Amino acid sequence: MQTTICQEKRLGDNPRITILNTEIDVLNVNETIALVEKYVQTKTPLHLMGVNADKINEVNQNAKMREIVNSCGVINADGASVILASKYLKKPLPERVAGVDLMQSLVALSEEKGYSIYLLGAKQKVVEETSEVLKKRHPNLKVAGIHNGYFKENDWPDISAELKDKKPDIVFVGITSPTKEYLIEYLQSEGNNAVFMGVGGSFDVISGNIPRAPLWVQRANLEWLFRVMQEPRRLFKRYFVGNWKFIAAIIKEKHHGKAEENE
Known part of the structure; x- marks a missing residue:
């Protein structure tokens, strides 16, 4: 079935950064929730996107995925590696917006405001x-x-x-x-x-x-490792091979940026 890419209306005026051809909103969790509610209240369609290292790798391998991700009205950093990369590249994002936590916050909001899910x-x-x-x-x-x-x-x-x-x-x-x-x-x-x-x-x-990783594991940015231990056959390649690929690409982007500055 043919996929039509929907260029969404952006309701937020927050800045965006670009990491490895992937646009990401500079938003924390509370700002994201408030912005999503604007879409709900105005009945404006939204593809609420969360990107981690694996998704960014896919963006750089799949042109259709790149178009979909970058056309979304809200694009969150849902990965500790993305936050660390943003700091390394000197365009820091405020915090990780974890998908499971954001979902539960939006569920709580829905109960409070009478929205349906x-x-x-x-x-x-x-x-x-x-x-x-x-x-x-x-x-x-x-x-x-x-x-x-x-x-x-x-x-x-x-x-x-x-x-x-x-x-x-x-x-x-x-x-x-x-x-x-x-x-x-x-x-x-x-x-x-x-x-x-x-x-x-x-x-x-x-x-x-x-089970969800213990809070101390989440705070140590090791939730990905906890997930690999739960499903090693399915997730080992995604996280270990994928993360090294992501790191190498980030280092290359950093050096490329420095080279451009020196020209």
Whole structure:
């Protein structure tokens, strides 16, 4: 199915930096939440993007992904390595905006303000458990609907029809990249004006099926290592090989910038 890239309207006036051909908003967590709420209130479509080293590597290998990421209305740094790289390149970002934490903050906001959410992704059991956990934590939360992530591309029109019927304010999408990004762009092109946020494995964490790294591990910027230890076969190449590739590219960009300054 052809993916139409939606050039989104930017409602924020915050600056952006560019790291390895990837635009990133200079936003902290609270600023991000306030900005996302503007999109919800004005019914302005938003692909809320979080980038880490793996996503930036993909941006530099996949032209379509680069176009999708850089067209998003809000692009957060969801990776300690991206924050460290921004400081190394002398264009520091304020803090990591972790996807699982941002999702839970937006869920809390939704309960407080009466916004509705939709959960799309993961196994049926996991997405059901995620919905139940969130409703127990937030009794007044409006869950417009849930759908597992086990569907094919020819099912996308049905997903779109379901969302148009339910009209959620925020859709959390927990499926793998790059299908996740292609799906969100398709749903937007079909006229779904929600805030769409890719949340990776957040459903597994919230439902309790995969433990979150202890707080001290998160603060030490080692949450990625904790995740590798949980799923070494799936994540070893992404993090160890991918992180070294990212580091090498950052060093090259730093030297390239110095060379330009000396010209």
